Amino acid sequence: MRWIGLLLLIVLGTAMAVIQPLQAKDSSPTLGKASVCESFGVQRFEARKEASPFSLKDLNGKQISLNEFKGKPLLLFFWGSWCLACKEDIALLEKFFEKIRSQIEILTIAIDGEKERRVKNVVKDHRITLPVLLDKKEQVARTYGVRMIPTAFLINREGWVEGTVVGQRDWCAPEALSAVRELLGLR
DSSP states (O other): OHHHHHHHHHHHHHHHHHHHHHHHHHSOTTTTOOOHHHHHTEEEEEEEEEOOOOEEEETTSOEEEGGGGTTSOEEEEEEOTTOHHHHHHHHHHHHHHHHHTTTOEEEEEEOOTTOHHHHHHHHHHTTOOSOEEEOTTOHHHHHTTOOSSSEEEEEOTTSEEEEEEESOOOTTSHHHHHHHHHHHTOO
């Protein structure tokens, strides 16, 4: 029994001697200086990803195409009328847009299926002025890989998706503006 205990101590000691230096190597040299994007929760893509083209109707029945926004930085925001976090986020995005209106476009995409009336009620109740597009069959959401809402995609002037924000965020926080500017190269 003593040998087993001694052997176990040797194995654990050796493991700790190997693991601690490996963990130290993995530590970022800028520990404590995470980018604003990271602190806001922006997930960057390892490989460049082009924004998938789409065309959807807005609440007035007008067809809106992603191609209309080529050459402009864009935030695509996927949401649903039943989602409380989405409704809170979209209200914050309204205020965020006031600060950055001249630098970026924002499109919101409701994934409510055939529930257009419910989307219109949310827009009216929350005084949403941002463009709201209807993804009735959720095809655009699937194309973009949306797995939960709210989800936002940040697209640069050239049409490349630079990052995504999954889940609720405080779009009025200073980090939001700094993250979007950092990611999309805005001033």
